[in-house]
Amino acid sequence: MLRRNNAARIQQTLNGVETMTRFALAVLALASGVYTYLGVRGLLDGTATFVFFAAIIYSAAVSVAIYAFWTFMLRFVPIVTAGVQRIGLFVTMAIGCFMIMAMSSWLNAAALAGSAALEQHLAVTLQGYVQDLDEAHSNALASQSLLPDVQRASERFARLAEDERNSGALTGTTGSGSVVQLLTQMSAQMNELSSTITNSRAEVQGQFDQGSAHLARMRELVSGTGDVGPRSDEFAAEVVQLNAIIASLQETGVAPSVKRAAADLSLGFIAPVADGGTTDLVSRQDAVMGTVRESVAAQSAALATAADEILAQPKVEPTRFVPLSSAEAVLRYWSDFIPSWAGAISIDLLPVVLVLVLMIAYDAMRRETSTIEEAETMTAAEMIRAMDLYRQLSGKPMVDPGIVEVAPAEPAPPIEEPATMPAGEADKPAGTDATVTPLDVTRKR
Numbered sequence: 001m002l003r004r005n006n007a008a009r010i011q012q013t014l015n016g017v018e019t020m021t022r023f024a025l026a027v028l029a030l031a032s033g034v035y036t037y038l039g040v041r042g043l044l045d046g047t048a049t050f051v052f053f054a055a056i057i058y059s060a061a062v063s064v065a066i067y068a069f070w071t072f073m074l075r076f077v078p079i080v081t082a083g084v085q086r087i088g089l090f091v092t093m094a095i096g097c098f099m100i101m102a103m104s105s106w107l108n109a110a111a112l113a114g115s116a117a118l119e120q121h122l123a124v125t126l127q128g129y130v131q132d133l134d135e136a137h138s139n140a141l142a143s144q145s146l147l148p149d150v151q152r153a154s155e156r157f158a159r160l161a162e163d164e165r166n167s168g169a170l171t172g173t174t175g176s177g178s179v180v181q182l183l184t185q186m187s188a189q190m191n192e193l194s195s196t197i198t199n200s201r202a203e204v205q206g207q208f209d210q211g212s213a214h215l216a217r218m219r220e221l222v223s224g225t226g227d228v229g230p231r232s233d234e235f236a237a238e239v240v241q242l243n244a245i246i247a248s249l250q251e252t253g254v255a256p257s258v259k260r261a262a263a264d265l266s267l268g269f270i271a272p273v274a275d276g277g278t279t280d281l282v283s284r285q286d287a288v289m290g291t292v293r294e295s296v297a298a299q300s301a302a303l304a305t306a307a308d309e310i311l312a313q314p315k316v317e318p319t320r321f322v323p324l325s326s327a328e329a330v331l332r333y334w335s336d337f338i339p340s341w342a343g344a345i346s347i348d349l350l351p352v353v354l355v356l357v358l359m360i361a362y363d364a365m366r367r368e369t370s371t372i373e374e375a376e377t378m379t380a381a382e383m384i385r386a387m388d389l390y391r392q393l394s395g396k397p398m399v400d401p402g403i404v405e406v407a408p409a410e411p412a413p414p415i416e417e418p419a420t421m422p423a424g425e426a427d428k429p430a431g432t433d434a435t436v437t438p439l440d441v442t443r444k445r
Contacts, residue, residue: 109337139313
């Protein structure tokens with residue numbers, strides 16, 4: 001009896017929550033349709049009217065499809081008990097869930113996290129441009145590392161010219177001659193190269209400051225408020241100007257100029273004619289100028305090698321900014337918006353929980369009522385036959401006679417008294433015969 005009571009309670013509960021189940025399913029389908037409309041609106045192009053009606057039709061189709069699919073699942077999955085058929089329904093439900101995710105869930109995620117995903121895209125692009133500007137600035141300033149070598153070579157030639165002029169340290173003869181003239185010429189060329197490198201520093205710094213200003217504006221656009229669409233367009237405009245500055249920085253480097261100047265030191269070396277008054281002085285001047293030639297060639301090779309190392313550095317390839325829609329941004333940066341994806345998928349797939357709950361409830365109800373399955377299929381003839389068999393076996397009536405109401409009897413016909421009665425029986429009251437059952441005719445029905 002208790003098991004049958006539990007089964008009845010389960011059935012009553014299922015009947016009670018049926019309206020709530022339909023209402024919840026309708027609300028979930030409607031919510032999915034609304035967010036689908038918000039997501040698909042950003043993917044369509046055309047006039048405002050066309051976009052509106054196209055998005056409305058698509059979202060309505062999604063809502064109807066979700067409601068119809070889960071209604072079928074809620075109706076059929078709990079009542080199917082055969083293993084093969086239930087597995088088939090589960091496979092069908094899995095396919096339907098995948099299709100719902102494909103046509104609705106990712107659009108729901110785009111509606112929930114589309115703006116944040118676009119800002120994430122702008123932030124990632126901004127980080128790439130910051131790195132590009134730093135690399136271009138570093139490459140442009142790499143030529144400044146040649147400045148100490150050039151200045152040191154210029155000072156060495158100037159010092160040798162001064163020593164030769166004052167004390168004749170190279171030729172043994174004081175005064176200004178061919179050697180002093182040559183050393184002074186080499187020092188002047190080194191000073192010109194040093195000035196070129198120094199002047200390029202100010203130009204590089206100015207361009208870097210302009211690029212930094214564009215980056216600051218891009219940061220404001222990324223962290224700003226309001227609609228992300230206009231901010232994305234302005235961000236793209238800043239990207240164009242920043243790319244131009246990065247390209248200019250790569251052209252501002254003086255490493256190629258240093259390499260050409262170093263080659264000119266060696267290839268364009270012009271030694272003056274020895275002007276000594278004696279043959280011995282002339283020979284000494286020629287020897288010193290040969291030594292100077294070798295020193296200039298060594299200095300030229302060193303500067304050319306350093307310039308080649310700078311030029312061997314890879315050029316900066318500016319980051320390419322590709323505008324994305326909100327749905328594309330959500331798909332690209334999905335790992336950063338897992339909570340939004342979970343919420344979008346839960347709206348569409350929450351009825352799976354309802355299907356499982358109903359399936360468990362129906363299975364429990366079937367187990368509770370499994371002991372009276374025969375009674376549920378018994379016919380009236382079988383019931384009468386069973387009652388008759390019980391009466392024969394037990395020898396007891398099916399109904400207690402003490403509670404059976406007896407209908408009033410018909411008036412009995414008068415009894416003719418015999419002329420003579422046996423002795424002793426005249427004293428017995430009438431109606432006390434053991435074979436006659438007295439009836440209470442005054443008892444109401």
